[in-house]
Amino acid sequence: MTDVASTSTSDGAEGASYCSPGVTRSSFLAFSPPSIGEEEILEVVDTLRSGWITTGPKSHRFESEFAARVGAPAALGVNSCTAALHTALASLGIGSGDEVITTPLTFAATVSVIHHVGATPVLVDVEPDTLNISPAAISAALGPRTRAILPVHYGGHPADLDPIGEMAESVGATVLEDAAHALVASYRGRVIGSGPNPVAFSFYATKNLTTGEGGMLTGTPEMVDRARIWSLHGMSRDAWRRYARGGSWRYEVVAPGFKYNMTDIQAAMGLAQLRKLDGFQCRRRAVAAAYTSAFRELDALEVPSERGDVESAWHLYVLRLNLPALRIGRDHFIEELTTRNIGTSVHFIPIYRHPFYRDCYRLEPASFPVTESNYRRMVSLPLHPGLSDQDVADVIEAVRDAVLEHRR
Numbered sequence: 165m166t167d168v169a170s171t172s173t174s175d176g177a178e179g180a181s182y183c184s185p186g187v188t189r190s191s192f193l194a195f196s197p198p199s200i201g202e203e204e205i206l207e208v209v210d211t212l213r214s215g216w217i218t219t220g221p222k223s224h225r226f227e228s229e230f231a232a233r234v235g236a237p238a239a240l241g242v243n244s245c246t247a248a249l250h251t252a253l254a255s256l257g258i259g260s261g262d263e264v265i266t267t268p269l270t271f272a273a274t275v276s277v278i279h280h281v282g283a284t285p286v287l288v289d290v291e292p293d294t295l296n297i298s299p300a301a302i303s304a305a306l307g308p309r310t311r312a313i314l315p316v317h318y319g320g321h322p323a324d325l326d327p328i329g330e331m332a333e334s335v336g337a338t339v340l341e342d343a344a345h346a347l348v349a350s351y352r353g354r355v356i357g358s359g360p361n362p363v364a365f366s367f368y369a370t371k372n373l374t375t376g377e378g379g380m381l382t383g384t385p386e387m388v389d390r391a392r393i394w395s396l397h398g399m400s401r402d403a404w405r406r407y408a409r410g411g412s413w414r415y416e417v418v419a420p421g422f423k424y425n426m427t428d429i430q431a432a433m434g435l436a437q438l439r440k441l442d443g444f445q446c447r448r449r450a451v452a453a454a455y456t457s458a459f460r461e462l463d464a465l466e467v468p469s470e471r472g473d474v475e476s477a478w479h480l481y482v483l484r485l486n487l488p489a490l491r492i493g494r495d496h497f498i499e500e501l502t503t504r505n506i507g508t509s510v511h512f513i514p515i516y517r518h519p520f521y522r523d524c525y526r527l528e529p530a531s532f533p534v535t536e537s538n539y540r541r542m543v544s545l546p547l548h549p550g551l552s553d554q555d556v557a558d559v560i561e562a563v564r565d566a567v568l569e570h571r572r
């Protein structure tokens with residue numbers, strides 16, 4: 165492996181030793197461990213020593229620095245992407261009798277928040293190349309009750325936002341983006357999160373930037389101000405502003421809000437991670453390129469593509485198996501990689517396959533042929549900045565070996 169730049173050792177996994185050169189690592193390669201170094205530790209310790217550990221100066225600094233990084237008009241730190249999505253829907257006044265159009269190929273959180281505000285999730289199929297929500301399918305589902313369209317930038321590849329935005333505008337709906345995977349990504353030259361519509365990011369442990377748990381909502385200052393109130397019990401003033409010198413103990417509750425605020429401990433990690441983000445993204449892109457150049461020539465594999473008008477955040481590397489070329493299915497393929505000490509995952513078990521959503525909304529796989537056929541053949545490979553060149557070589561070797569052993 166010579167075409168991948170080396171990572172620094174402070175964040176990088178150690179190179180593995182071999183029992184069977186080029187095929188099986190002696191140690192298990194975790195799918196997506198966080199890339200944490202001394203910088204994060206020092207920044208968190210600084211907060212612990214500071215006398216202020218919940219929402220305060222570092223949370224507000226992280227919001228400003230994050231907003232500057234993605235070019236957002238305003239940003240609100242919260243304790244998860246789920247919280248950001250829920251807060252956005254609630255502060256937009258979306259609820260009972262309303263419909264929100266979204267994708268079935270996502271994590272449960274995207275849909276649970278729609279259910280929680282009392283609205284109806286309307287799931288539509290995805291596009292075959294990017295696996296993002298299909299504008300044509302949205303168009304068929306659009307109606308007078310549509311209050312929001314909730315695209316997920318699957319794997320970090322932006323959804324086709326222009327037609328989605330036009331359709332939303334035609335019915336007076338909002339586009340609320342689930343950008344859990346999309347830091348940093350851009351669509352037609354616009355960075356995800358830089359527009360006026362609400363966009364929710366995740367800082368969960370596996371994400372491109374982590375605060376352990378955490379999230380950020382970006383949008384207009386007016387929307388973010390409203391969401392800030394919803395995110396903290398509906399209170400008109402947060403604790404830092406009440407307890408600071410010159411602050412007043414008085415506050416009013418103006419909405420039945422949530423307890424979703426980000427702590428300064430989380431923000432401390434975020435500030436340190438933000439300083440490393442460009443390097444992280446550079447490494448992710450290099451690893452993805454190395455995988456693609458190795459797998460592209462194997463007819464049993466379909467590599468992920470990046471459309472010409474976007475820049476993916478490369479949160480996931482989702483390989484698709486060309487099943488007719490293999491004697492085994494996806495689940496067996498994953499077992500073969502596990503045997504070779506390579507951690508993998510599947511993104512995602514489609515929403516309509518989960519008993520709650522299947523039964524509550526009477527969903528059937530036949531309504532989502534593109535999602536269903538791709539779900540059966542997808543496997544996510546390790547993709548994170550801590551991968552050493554040797555790790556990348558090991559993944560490539562293991563995948564190649566499994567394909568060669570089981571091809572028709």
Ligand SMILES: Cc1ncc(COP(=O)(O)O)c(C=O)c1O
Binds near residue numbers: 247316342378
């Ligand atoms: C697409 C998508 N949306 C939302 C979430 C929820 O993020 P969080 O764990 O920060 O609430 C995730 C988490 O993995 C996700 O993958």
